[in-house]
Amino acid sequence: MQTTTESHSLEVTGKTLTMADIGKLQPPFVLAPLPYPAASLEPALDAKTMEIHHDKHHQTYVDNLNKLIADKKDTKDLQTIITTLTGKEKGIKNNAGGHWNHTFFWTLLSGDKEKTKMPDRLKSEIESTFESVEKFKEAFEKAALAQFGSGWAWLYRDGSGKLAITTTGNQENPLMDVATVKGRPIFTVDVWEHAYYLGYQNKRADYLKAIWNVVNWVQVDAYDKEVTAH
Numbered sequence: 001m002q003t004t005t006e007s008h009s010l011e012v013t014g015k016t017l018t019m020a021d022i023g024k025l026q027p028p029f030v031l032a033p034l035p036y037p038a039a040s041l042e043p044a045l046d047a048k049t050m051e052i053h054h055d056k057h058h059q060t061y062v063d064n065l066n067k068l069i070a071d072k073k074d075t076k077d078l079q080t081i082i083t084t085l086t087g088k089e090k091g092i093k094n095n096a097g098g099h100w101n102h103t104f105f106w107t108l109l110s111g112d113k114e115k116t117k118m119p120d121r122l123k124s125e126i127e128s129t130f131e132s133v134e135k136f137k138e139a140f141e142k143a144a145l146a147q148f149g150s151g152w153a154w155l156y157r158d159g160s161g162k163l164a165i166t167t168t169g170n171q172e173n174p175l176m177d178v179a180t181v182k183g184r185p186i187f188t189v190d191v192w193e194h195a196y197y198l199g200y201q202n203k204r205a206d207y208l209k210a211i212w213n214v215v216n217w218v219q220v221d222a223y224d225k226e227v228t229a230h
Contacts, residue, residue: 016222017107019184022100023079027069029099031062040111044210049198054106057194061098061171068092082176093178097171101152105190110216118217122224129163140189141208143167150192155220156183157227167191186223187215 034054039047068091069081081096110116118126123133130136136155144153147167156174158164159182166174166181174183189211196207 016219018226019104019223020079020226022103023077025078025103028066029062029078031059032103034106036109036111041109041214042111044214045109045196046199049196052198053190053195054102057192058098058102061095061102065092065095065099068095079175082173085176085178093176094171097173097176100175101171101173101188101190104185105188107219108187108216109211109214110219111214112216115216115218116214119221122217122221125163125224137212140165141205144189144191144208145205147191153189153191154183154185155187156185157224158183161228184227186227187220 031054034050037047038050038054041047041050068089078096078100081092082100085093085096118133126133126136130139140153140155143165144167147153147169149169151167151169152171152173153165153167154174155163155165164183166183168174168179168181172179173188174181174185176182189208191204191208193202196204200207200210
């Protein structure tokens, strides 16, 4: 994936994406297609869920955001919108967050077995912080299960550069100035029920265990390299 010349959307190119690419998207925002066939994540995530999640839910955030900022002449890129909210524009926060979070999330999934292998560099970083990859997954699942209601679970770099896990409610993320816990995310999982309900009903725990099979660790590693380079 990379940004188009107009920077309203993202186009699939087969390359890894950067958070800078997502951040510099410009209004009016356009929903990019999924970077893989919807059915390619089965059986972990079924095609119907992916289609509804992307084509309906994500599209709604994009449409609502464009309406909310239509009369704002000084509206900047997506990164600026989500990092300068000051808590006053709840509608913009929810929809800009929805657009950023989902755009980020889609890039973190893949049915390509080569991409779902964790690079040694990232594996070493995770083992250094959490003792093992399995203990990291356990801690991440525990946090994601504890998120009451709708929200997201995150693996991020905190202010000291250390890997850590946190959660946010609704469409908030650690980049926002209104976030309780701030940092630079490198991985996330959507725990809104619409992300898994068709396939898992109310069994969030089963969804969380299944999603590890389709995590694009190559992309996670690329995001982490981007974060640690600055």
